[in-house]
Amino acid sequence: MFIPKRILFEKNALNYEVGKNIYKNFIKEKDIEIIELSGNKIRENIPGDNLYDQYRAGKKTLVVGVKKGMNFASCKPSAHYQLPLMSGCIGQCQYCYLNTNMGDKSYMRINVNVDEILYQAQAYIRQRLPEETIFEGSATSDPIPVVPYSNALHYTIEYFSTSEKGRFRFVTKFTDVDTLLDINHNNHTEIRFTLNTDKVIQDYERGTPSLDKRIDACRKVLEAGYPTGFIIAPVFLYEDWKKDYHNLLIKLRDSLPEKIQHPLTFEIISHRYTTRAKNIINEVFPDHQLPMKDEDRNYKYGQFGYGKFVYPKNSLEEIAGFFQEEINTRFINSEIKYII
Numbered sequence: 242m243f244i245p246k247r248i249l250f251e252k253n254a255l256n257y258e259v260g261k262n263i264y265k266n267f268i269k270e271k272d273i274e275i276i277e278l279s280g281n282k283i284r285e286n287i288p289g290d291n292l293y294d295q296y297r298a299g300k301k302t303l304v305v306g307v308k309k310g311m312n313f314a315s316c317k318p319s320a321h322y323q324l325p326l327m328s329g330c331i332g333q334c335q336y337c338y339l340n341t342n343m344g345d346k347s348y349m350r351i352n353v354n355v356d357e358i359l360y361q362a363q364a365y366i367r368q369r370l371p372e373e374t375i376f377e378g379s380a381t382s383d384p385i386p387v388v389p390y391s392n393a394l395h396y397t398i399e400y401f402s403t404s405e406k407g408r409f410r411f412v413t414k415f416t417d418v419d420t421l422l423d424i425n426h427n428n429h430t431e432i433r434f435t436l437n438t439d440k441v442i443q444d445y446e447r448g449t450p451s452l453d454k455r456i457d458a459c460r461k462v463l464e465a466g467y468p469t470g471f472i473i474a475p476v477f478l479y480e481d482w483k484k485d486y487h488n489l490l491i492k493l494r495d496s497l498p499e500k501i502q503h504p505l506t507f508e509i510i511s512h513r514y515t516t517r518a519k520n521i522i523n524e525v526f527p528d529h530q531l532p533m534k535d536e537d538r539n540y541k542y543g544q545f546g547y548g549k550f551v552y553p554k555n556s557l558e559e560i561a562g563f564f565q566e567e568i569n570t571r572f573i574n575s576e577i578k579y580i581i
């Protein structure tokens with residue numbers, strides 16, 4: 242659970258139930274600075290004159306705000322739309338895509354006007370009828386660490402449980418799932434977990450739970466009947482990568498409940514980076530050990546018009562062959578969505 246060092250309440254945020262829940266939960270905590278803003282000036286209230294300091298102070302900050310514009314971004318290929326309940330994450334994964342997109346806004350933000358956001362979701366659902374519409378809750382955040390005191394995910398899961406054509410999904414590395422287990426989700430919310438080897442977690446995923454704890458949380462949501470999937474990402478190639486990813490999959494298989502209601506899904510994503518991301522990572526984590534030598538990679542243009550440094554073609558083929566074999570032989574009722 243995220244215990245922030247400071248909480249900024251934007252104007253009007255305390256008029257909403259989620260805002261009130263958070264306020265009540267923390268108002269008596271002496272070590273937490275509570276700041277009620279008369280406007281929406283976030284940056285001025287988070288210390289730090291440079292990206293390095295802003296990043297670290299932001300990671301200890303929770304912003305409780307009201308979502309204004311109600312145009313949802315598209316979210317291909319994972320879903321039709323992003324559901325803008327939250328942004329930011331308390332983890333400090335050095336390779337994180339949020340470093341590039343939100344480098345100086347590393348704080349966790351919750352939008353408290355959940356009813357209005359879900360009302361807008363319903364409008365998008367109507368537009369696509371009779372097709373289903375899928376909303377992604379983690380496109381710009383990891384929503385789980387604020388679950389125990391915000392209730393925002395509860396509302397959302399309950400809302401989609403009664404939606405005929407709306408579906409919800411999110412992905413997490415965190416483990417505060419206990420309060421989600423008793424919700425009547427009606428199989429309309431899919432929870433995915435991002436997993437990696439112990440070495441990758443220790444070397445690059447600061448501030449996130451261990452593999453064992455993530456697998457324990459997976460087991461709980463499976464026992465609660467949620468459709469569940471795994472993102473193994475980013476896959477790094479290092480000396481013992483095959484042995485370590487093999488052990489990860491064995492441990493996962495041996496820890497899961499015997500009865501699983503839905504096919505498990507797997508998404509495998511090899512490590513990649515842009516030049517912009519690399520420059521920001523070098524600034525925010527000057528001592529990082531991420532393997533980012535451009536000369537070891539191939540440059541590939543992506544669907545969004547900019548290029549990324551990916552592993553060479555033969556390495557990508559080796560990754561694909563390895564995970565296909567490992568997953569198909571160990572997880573009978575499963576589907577590999579993609580390996581990239």
Ligand code: SF4
Binds near residue numbers: 333334339382449
């Ligand atoms: Fe980024 Fe995910 Fe790590 Fe959070 S847990 S810092 S969203 S990679």
